[in-house]
Amino acid sequence: MKSILSVILFICLAGCADEKALTIATVNNSDMIIMQRLSPQFEAETGIELDWVVLEENTLRQRVTTDIATNGGQFDVVTIGAYETPIWGKQDWILPLDDLGEAYDYDDIFEPVKNSLSIDGTLYAVPFYAESSFTFYRTDLFEAANLDMPAAPTYEQIASFAATLHDPANNQYGICLRGKAGWGENMAYISTLVNTFGGRWFDMDWNPQLDSPEWAKAVNFYVDLLTNYGPPGASTNGHNENRALFASGNCAMWIDATAAAGYIFNPDDSKVAGKTGFTRAPVATEKNGSGWAWAWALAIPKSSKQSEAGKQFLQWATSKEYVTLVGESEGWTAVPPGTRKSTYARQTYQEAAPFASFTQDAILNADPANPTRDEVPYTGVQFVAIPEFQGIGTQVGQSIAAALAGQMTVEEALASAQEATRRTMAQAGYVK
Amino acid sequence: MLGIQKKNIHKRRTLPLVGPSVASLLLWMLVPLVMTLWFSFQRYQLLSPQNRGFIGWSNYSYLLSDPALWTALVNTLVLSGVVLIITVVLGLGLALLFAQDFPGNSVARILAISPFFVMPTVSALVWKNMLMHPVNGLFAFWSSLVGLPAIDWFGDWPMVSIILIVSWQWTPFALLVLMTALQSVDPQQKEAAYLDGAGTFAVFIHVVLPHIKRAIAMVVMIEMMFFLTIFAEIFVTTNGGPGLSTTNLAFLIYIRALLDFDIGVASAGGIIAIVLANIVAIFLIRTVAKSMDA
């Protein structure tokens, strides 16, 4: 009985399901959730129906990669990052996107952002929002303690500010930084720290450099800083957790994505909206690679059968008109940041978002082609644009999180990270 | 448990009856398995397919020489063993309690078995964010009430935290099964034992325990199958860390395989895991099966 019922239900649902909707896979970040909320406008204008698959970042990446690499054809538009775009573009898995027309105004897109999503000058994914990293700090606390945040702070200064403002008895911590293991979590931040301490991931022959003195210095600094002046549980805090901590007033400083500024500045979500200042990402010795470069972008898989409709959606979601739409309906601090010059030229945006000039400055200064002091065989500031890096970054991230949690020393952590990286690179055939 | 009845009642051909399940499981085992076996001897990085080719045992030696493998093995056994003991002991204790007659016992029972119906992802998220979070969590608030510093659960006690969450989910299962088993204990038999002058403890050991032994063995079997492959709880909370402290075998394969999209290594990992799991399974099933037949 039950089986008959379910078979009937099944046949109906399979038959009744609409055929020609455009399937869009995206991340559940607030900017994309706004896009989903506004998308009925696009459906009304074009008559194209949209199906949304909204997933948490890691799950989405795994889901979409499986489908694209096996030519599964489940998605018509995918959200991918600056890390995947060049790798997938080289495989010819996603369509080149240089034919969106005059009105799309390619010249309006920030040059470094365009570069990070292009192969040999051809764009393979259009930027939805882009970010670098910079320093958030609490102006009220700095004033009360008579401190001055410089326009270009050094890590030495940051450490002394953190020491002054650390007050754990009142749930106020000197500094919040990413500690949760993951190539896109703690390693994004730690890579920038290593860069500015003069280190690099690989030498020109792809030999891992994690046993170098620069790594040791950078990671020791990081562990000391967070252990002494960080929140409890720092080794499990990722971007989201730190953002929640900063927004609820628990951190005096936070070095993280520029894209979070809009959120921190929204009084509905954050208790520190009027008391937050911004400045550049700190520098230790090298200026190169001290702030990261990231973009979330939209691309069309080659396996999609509806690439024309997909391109229409891309045009809509990354256009100047979309920025206006979000600004007018959701408030100007909520517009997707970091992609278009025209956004930053708007008077209304600059007034509503005091962080705009800092974001622009950070994005224009992050150069994925020259991330380190010494020459490297790879591109990417806070990642290495090779397929193996997700695994490597996450393993190294685990070791450093263990050092942060006090389960091993920094030296032990780096030694095991070096060995794990060497093994992976050998297995993948980069080194013998 | 696996003791087989002696007499074959009807001399009936059993193939048509057994056929479908054996065939479908065979297909399930073999088709992916053969493909997996094939992939496990190849260099097959999903993201650079042009680099594909036969590389012999290299994927296996890469995995088997991995120092993390042994840590993961130990973690798998510790995690499943400890949770197994906790859930069975606690489940039995609670079953004895809830089997009693007291006002509102049916409602109380329903509340106590509820965690078993909650999706693993959901329960891990709730515990991580709302209870164990060292700044905003409820536990931190409670300890601040008595003037103690907040415990950094997933940083300082990662394995304990995972064990706590999984035990919370599965103790109700043990409770549910054992409670019903207890209720079928013959009251006359118990009464007789009491009249013979046996104490409560002696009655429990000699009358109750033998009666529910098979129910206990069944709880152990079913739970073990799930505990050996715990994944969602780790994925949501600690991501296997800090370091390798909560990386079990399932999670190690995930890191080495799916994060890298190295299908060759993933496949070799799959094969190794099947072999290991079979060893554990056979060992376990034999031991448990023996105690159940007795």
Next chain:
Amino acid sequence: MLQPSATYRNLITVSAWLIALLIFFPILWMFLAGFKTEIDAIASPPALLFAPTWENYIEVQSRANYLQSALNSIIISLGSTALALAIAAPAAYAFAFHPTKQTRNTLLWMLSTKMLPSVGVLVPVYLIFRDLGLLDTHIGLILINTLINLPILVWLLFSFFRDVPYEILEAGRIDGVSFVEELRHILIPLAMPGIASCALLSIILCWNEAFWSLNLTTSDAAPLTAFIASFSAPEGLFWAKLSAASTLAIAPILVIGWMSQRQLVQGLTFGAVK
């Protein structure tokens, strides 16, 4: 121990209720958080008195189609349970009443397939599903859930059938009942509680299966475990929305579980048939 004292009874009542509430507390806390504003949801000290709001539920529904996902969960759970039982019951019957030399090993082997690590075979299965056109279909998920739960069901049903007293069947055989009659009048009525509890267990397991549900569906066939994935680990302060979504995701199965707790265990315990 003949007449428990009043103090003893009170002690039992109080401790049982305390423990029950303690175990249930995380679920209750989550349920409450679903009605808080985001700032209240992470407030420390916790907000005990708050103005309840439906805002989170409205937002959750606007972002994802709850009813569609719930319907998919129901179809997949019921479908695969029915299919799995249809395949498992005959095998369990044969193993219990017509054992051969291979029976023990076959059972062991079936159980060991349960240990197949999902992540290790994701890509092969994905390729097979792609070629058979099973991606994002109900039937695809029904099949995979059936295969995952089949070993447990065969094994449980086998243990249950084995408890059916041999003498009853023997008596029937002497009376000359046919095989079909034996099934209809003796075996099925006796085994019904066992079959029912296996079915319920299978429904719960299917309902909570996350790995394959997430990886083999996109939208048309995505069940509640995929629905919840779009709210997990989000950026920023989304605990209230997450709580609301979680409450929605577990509510149906919780209610089913509560209503059927008796049937659920009857077949899992032994000695029920005497």
